[in-house]
Amino acid sequence: MEHKFSKEPNYTPAILLLEDGTVYHGKAAGKIGTTTGEICFNTGMTGYQEIFTDPSYFGQLLVTTNAHIGNYGTKTSEVESSSIKIAGLICKNFTIQYSREQADDDIQDYFEKEGLVGISDVDTRAIVRHIRDKGAMNAIISSEILDIAALKKQLAKVPSMDGLELASKVSTTEPYLIGDPAAKHKVAVLDFGTKRNILECMAERGCYLKVFPAKTGLAELQAFNPDGFFFSNGPGDPAAMDYAITTAKEILQQEKPIFGICLGHQLLALALDIPTYKMFNGHRGINHPVKNLLTGHCEITSQNHGFAVDPQAIKANDQVEITHVNLNDETIEGIRVKGKKAFSVQYHPEAAPGPHDARYLFDDFIKMMQ
Numbered sequence: 001m002e003h004k005f006s007k008e009p010n011y012t013p014a015i016l017l018l019e020d021g022t023v024y025h026g027k028a029a030g031k032i033g034t035t036t037g038e039i040c041f042n043t044g045m046t047g048y049q050e051i052f053t054d055p056s057y058f059g060q061l062l063v064t065t066n067a068h069i070g071n072y073g074t075k076t077s078e079v080e081s082s083s084i085k086i087a088g089l090i091c092k093n094f095t096i097q098y099s100r101e102q103a104d105d106d107i108q109d110y111f112e113k114e115g116l117v118g119i120s121d122v123d124t125r126a127i128v129r130h131i132r133d134k135g136a137m138n139a140i141i142s143s144e145i146l147d148i149a150a151l152k153k154q155l156a157k158v159p160s161m162d163g164l165e166l167a168s169k170v171s172t173t174e175p176y177l178i179g180d181p182a183a184k185h186k187v188a189v190l191d192f193g194t195k196r197n198i199l200e201c202m203a204e205r206g207c208y209l210k211v212f213p214a215k216t217g218l219a220e221l222q223a224f225n226p227d228g229f230f231f232s233n234g235p236g237d238p239a240a241m242d243y244a245i246t247t248a249k250e251i252l253q254q255e256k257p258i259f260g261i262c263l264g265h266q267l268l269a270l271a272l273d274i275p276t277y278k279m280f281n282g283h284r285g286i287n288h289p290v291k292n293l294l295t296g297h298c299e300i301t302s303q304n305h306g307f308a309v310d311p312q313a314i315k316a317n318d319q320v321e322i323t324h325v326n327l328n329d330e331t332i333e334g335i336r337v338k339g340k341k342a343f344s345v346q347y348h349p350e351a352a353p354g355p356h357d358a359r360y361l362f363d364d365f366i367k368m369m370q
């Protein structure tokens, strides 16, 4: 096994500037450059590469509360999509020294190849406390421009996540197939930025999947003759996705099983005229407790979202039932449509990484197609 311990440590200074003017000084991590996006934090203690490649993070600067990034290297197979999707990384310790036999690369090489700009050696606990008090906001990281006034100018041009349509930017451009063509169930997947492990959870349960670009209309989806429809996770504001809300409404008329995860859950709600809202701070981590109201059981879940569905609108809507709630803040975690085979969850039952408590939801979807 080749360790790259001999590499010179990188001491290029870097700056993180938040929209409210707060400045943090640290060291460059990854590519030397400048990057912008909405700052958010994930509290997961493992699975950094899966997080970096999760398309739902597109347009976001990620703060990892796990103090060590890079210590188990990177591996080409441990990805949720074909490339890094976060817009930048903010971490405490960024190390090129990894101690995993199976790793393919160190994190610095990986970031350089993927063109990702980051900052390390900043007080991530202080940053998290700051954004937890002040709410979601935009930020800029730079290891090439160290002039605050110039960075402020560039940051001012970054659009707010509220109202931003991003799913079509990470969706597949061409349809593709996954699984065994002879499998029992055919699922039409609307790809708004799907995580690979979600598709695998369905394929390994006997589904043959056709994954379609975000803007595919009903006729093309129907041509696959699916037994069920799946609405994927993805980045951006669901309310800005008129095209997907229209298609979801049409799919609801088909009387075929529907399953939605995260952005897909929000789109199912919007198709039922339940609005979404931007949260003060999102949920991102792998230990979020959720109560299943149908069974009374609690499950520990993996989450990554900054928007949520409006609880009051659901309570006023006699078509929809709440199936899951978050035990930390009582936000809506799952819904189902009364009298139809359609349900969705705000969290990530594939949990890659994370606890597998919620994988039964894939089995529920399969049962619905039987």
Ligand SMILES: NC(=O)CC[C@H](N)C(=O)O
Binding pocket: 056, 232, 233, 234, 235, 236, 237, 238, 261, 262, 263, 264, 282, 304, 305, 306, 307, 308
């Ligand atoms: N993981 C997701 O699908 C995220 C959905 C949406 N972009 C949000 O932030 O709430």
